[in-house]
Amino acid sequence: MGASTQHETDAGIARESARAPHRLGAVPVACALAMVLGLALSLGFAGTARAQGAVKSVHGDWQIRCDTPPGAQAEQCALIQSVVAEDRSGAGLTVIILKTADQKSKLMRVVAPLGVLLPSGLGLKLDDKDVGRAGFVRCLPNGCVAEVVMDDNLLNQLKNSKTATFIIFETPEEGIGFPLSLKGIGEGYDKLP
16 A cells, blocks of 8 residues: 655644543553643544644654644644555545643544544554554544554654554454654654644
8 A cells, every 4th residue: 555645734733622541552552532631632634624733843754733722821733744545545644743731741643534443443563563552532524533642662662663554444354554654753753842
């Protein structure tokens, strides 16, 4: 399956309601669409939506985008990359990484296209090494959302890998991989305010 990086990310920054995180395996995995200890970001993906938030900087294949959500006191920023499956009628996947407003947690949100098989969850491989799965907790009009609470181990794995492959399922037997370049993720994360 071919995929191309979209530097003009089809995503919008918005606030969402809190949900309780879940953990799977050795890597903490959350499947929450949340505000964590204050205001956090949530991005949606829609093939025809225009990107929201100003691009503050570009780091390899990643962008830092910032916006001030309604009611927020300060600007919120996220490290973002989107890919589109060329062989799947433009189905896209958006990945965002952010620090919570209190700077105590690191989150990775993934917005997958509608039509995913929800019970199978979202799989993640780093350089062909299986890292685990996160469940989808909510589908919005523009996609279904999974969230991973990252610990230092997962962040270091992301920084030291070349490719992340996010896997969604349309049937229990059919997984679709979305390869995502990790070029610039370490530098981009370090520049997040």
